[in-house]
Amino acid sequence: MTQHQPSSGRAGKSFFSVGGLLLVLIILVLVNVIFSRVNVRWDATRDKLYSLSAGTREILANLKHDTAIKLFYTRDDTRTPVHIKNYARRMMDFLSEYEKYGAGRLAIEYIDPEPDSEAEEEAARYGISGVDLPTGERIYFGLAAVAADQEAAIPMLDPNREEQLEYDITRTIAAVQSPEKQTIGIITSLSVFGMPMMNLQQDGGMEPWMFVSELRKNFEVREISPTGDKIDDSVDLLMIIHPKDLNPGLQYAVDQYVMKGKNLMVFADPFSVSDPPQSPDKASSTMETLFKAWGIEMDLGKAVTDFDFVTRLRGQDNQVESNPLWLSIPSQSLNRENIITAQLESLLLPVAGAVAKAPGSPHAYETLVQSSANAALSDTMMVRFGAEGLRRDFKPAGKPFDLAAQITGTFKSAFPEGKPDTAGEIPANGTAGKPFERPGHLKEGSGPAAIVIVGDADLLFDSYYVSHQNFLGFKISQMFNDNLNFVLNSDEMLIGSRALIDIRSRGKFERPFTRVQELEKAAQARWLVREQELMGKVEETNQKLAQIEQQKDASQRLIVSEAQEAEIRKFQEERRRINQELKTVRRNLRADIESLGNTVKFINTFLMVFVVAGAGIVYGLRLRRMSRRQAPNPSENRDSE
Numbered sequence: 001m002t003q004h005q006p007s008s009g010r011a012g013k014s015f016f017s018v019g020g021l022l023l024v025l026i027i028l029v030l031v032n033v034i035f036s037r038v039n040v041r042w043d044a045t046r047d048k049l050y051s052l053s054a055g056t057r058e059i060l061a062n063l064k065h066d067t068a069i070k071l072f073y074t075r076d077d078t079r080t081p082v083h084i085k086n087y088a089r090r091m092m093d094f095l096s097e098y099e100k101y102g103a104g105r106l107a108i109e110y111i112d113p114e115p116d117s118e119a120e121e122e123a124a125r126y127g128i129s130g131v132d133l134p135t136g137e138r139i140y141f142g143l144a145a146v147a148a149d150q151e152a153a154i155p156m157l158d159p160n161r162e163e164q165l166e167y168d169i170t171r172t173i174a175a176v177q178s179p180e181k182q183t184i185g186i187i188t189s190l191s192v193f194g195m196p197m198m199n200l201q202q203d204g205g206m207e208p209w210m211f212v213s214e215l216r217k218n219f220e221v222r223e224i225s226p227t228g229d230k231i232d233d234s235v236d237l238l239m240i241i242h243p244k245d246l247n248p249g250l251q252y253a254v255d256q257y258v259m260k261g262k263n264l265m266v267f268a269d270p271f272s273v274s275d276p277p278q279s280p281d282k283a284s285s286t287m288e289t290l291f292k293a294w295g296i297e298m299d300l301g302k303a304v305t306d307f308d309f310v311t312r313l314r315g316q317d318n319q320v321e322s323n324p325l326w327l328s329i330p331s332q333s334l335n336r337e338n339i340i341t342a343q344l345e346s347l348l349l350p351v352a353g354a355v356a357k358a359p360g361s362p363h364a365y366e367t368l369v370q371s372s373a374n375a376a377l378s379d380t381m382m383v384r385f386g387a388e389g390l391r392r393d394f395k396p397a398g399k400p401f402d403l404a405a406q407i408t409g410t411f412k413s414a415f416p417e418g419k420p421d422t423a424g425e426i427p428a429n430g431t432a433g434k435p436f437e438r439p440g441h442l443k444e445g446s447g448p449a450a451i452v453i454v455g456d457a458d459l460l461f462d463s464y465y466v467s468h469q470n471f472l473g474f475k476i477s478q479m480f481n482d483n484l485n486f487v488l489n490s491d492e493m494l495i496g497s498r499a500l501i502d503i504r505s506r507g508k509f510e511r512p513f514t515r516v517q518e519l520e521k522a523a524q525a526r527w528l529v530r531e532q533e534l535m536g537k538v539e540e541t542n543q544k545l546a547q548i549e550q551q552k553d554a555s556q557r558l559i560v561s562e563a564q565e566a567e568i569r570k571f572q573e574e575r576r577r578i579n580q581e582l583k584t585v586r587r588n589l590r591a592d593i594e595s596l597g598n599t600v601k602f603i604n605t606f607l608m609v610f611v612v613a614g615a616g617i618v619y620g621l622r623l624r625r626m627s628r629r630q631a632p633n634p635s636e637n638r639d640s641e
Contacts, residue, residue: 052097055499056170060101064177065147070109072123074139087159113140126153150176167503183220188241210462211487231257237495241267242457246286248420255414261447263494267457270300270353271380274461293414295361303351303380304401308372326350335368340489344482348464353455354401363409370400404454410445452490459483
């Protein structure tokens, strides 16, 4: 006889089921409220794109003044381009990290400068003028930092500089913490500060070189005489450009400057084409002692010859030639991880030397710019022989040469015994003509310093990176490479705080299909081999045709012989074979790429669906098995009754 469960039992179960659901709901609400008050973030990107570097966190932890970051952004969805909107969302999320680590001293303000509004006027006061769209409308996407009575701005947040976003924002915040301009001291044998009126025909006339004018916009630039022997403590960054005949006292001053943990930039040139024509020696000099202490090697009698990075120049015979001593450096030979060179596209280095790390040096060494592997070192006397003279004796080293590098560490003095005495005086603790230790002498650095060494000084000369034109009385300057940006980037980074120097170049937000790129490179390598084979066949055929032509009588020179026709037919057949093979390589490349694309599409479209569905089925089966175990046995119920 079938036994029915009492209605009171069923009602009790229903009550507990409803009560259980309400209890779960209450728990979920409480958990949500609790976690809404806890700021927990997890950056799952490989390069930690949404996390701040240790250098930025250090600067934010030591802010001198309460600082406001004002982001001027046009939020109108109909006017703002899609890529700007996507970048703005990432930007706002990233700024929240700044506010978090600002510990209450950094506030973020989001301002939408609508047309003819007070917000638009405020943006204009900070120098943020907006960008005009082709439709005639204007959008704003700039940033201003304000602290006390100081302010600094980034007029336009360029999405192309997203990898430098953290550096740009942190540098702007650091700039408003102090009202004083920092000082850059320059020691040079070149006329970078201009020439007197009597020497107007030399080296750019009386105007300073353009990089000096640009530096003066943000820094105090001070000339330090090469004949002096002191460097003032107020100098925040020292630049040495094409040093020649520096006296021992000034070399010692440079050494002690680095011992104080201050940063330095050196442009040493094996053959300066910007030197005045009457200068007998075109090479830099008097840096060997300092280079040795810094762990650097540089042969100033050798210049890098690179036949992959040639520059088209007009030679002595007025003919255009490809000069391998004037190095046109492309982006792939620039360090994409260092903030100095990460966004640069090209450099021009006229007759540059090679920089190398000395064996056994304990200091950190990072290459900034390098040649191709199709390069070698040539004597600087070969500069006068032109490209053909260099080509005849050229033997590639098979490895790239460093043209610029950054060295970081706590250095030891190049003058451990003290300042050299060149005046003949006899100090109390020394003898005439020998070094003696003065009060305050540092045998070892008091802190880490960063030194940027560049194997060329001519890259600073206006003619090698900018063209000037006069239009209706206005001077128009147009850059044709990144020489100036390289110098400005280096100075801005080196003159910043230690924390600012260590800020990394951020990773890429867009991931390329590296597998596709590898396939393309492999196909191009195979393609190049076949093209070289074809060119070799062309040269071989031309030589055979020339030999046959020489064997013919003078009366038959204008007639194509049977041997020549046979050689031409053989070459044409060989060319058809190689061209067919090139087509096969390209066809196979496209097939491999399409196959890879189909695999990715399958994974995105079906595989994840199958994984989710499989997980759901497994979960359902487990629930069913558990419910069966918990269900009462009907036979046990009958027995109990």
